[in-house]
Amino acid sequence: MAYIDLTTKNFNEVLDNNEIVIIDFWAEWCGPCQKFAPIFEESSEHHSDVVFAKIDTEDQSVIAQHYGVISVPTVMIMRDGIIVINHEGTLTEAAIYELITHVRCLDMDKVREDLDNNEE
Template identity: 50%
Template sequence: MATIDLTAETFDETVGKDGIVLVDFWAEWCGPCKRFAPIFEQSSEAKTEIVHAKVDTEDQQELGAKFGVTAIPTLMAFRDGIMVFNQAGALPGPALQQLIDAVEGLDMDEVREKIAEHEAAQH
């Protein structure tokens, strides 16, 4: 599966699904974004069970603002609708694969439990 482009209209529906969604926040003028693009594209072809999505921060400024993206590229990973990774900077191929392995290995029941504990502590 090739990468898909996300907009404000399609973002929540796409990342809210079960499974893993990687989102690359990028811009046309960004050199590191251009260097990361082929790595991300290769991953999308190798790991077809994972949704690889891109957000053009120039075209979709409200999404960048919603997620507090202040540097690009920024890569976010969602699993079962929960953001489990958020980091600025282009990753080399092996680091992207390590991230995917880590997200695949997460115990989502444990993640949900930690979120519930955190939210309970806030009240």
């Protein structure tokens, strides 16, 4: 499974209909983004239960600004629509695997409880 391009038109639908979404925020002018792209795509081939998506921060600046992306590449992993990983910089394929494994094991009831407690 390759990645999908997220835009303001499909963003909410993709997040609402998938348990785990890993997003690469990137820009065409970014050298590290270009080097990370094949790693991200290769990882998508090994995790069919995870949606891999890319957001071009130049083209989709509204989404990037909403999520406070100030550096590219930035990788965010969302589970049940909640950001559980926010990483600036590139990752190795092994690191992506480890992060996905970690995210799969999260107790989302506890995550939501912690979020509620932090908002008070």
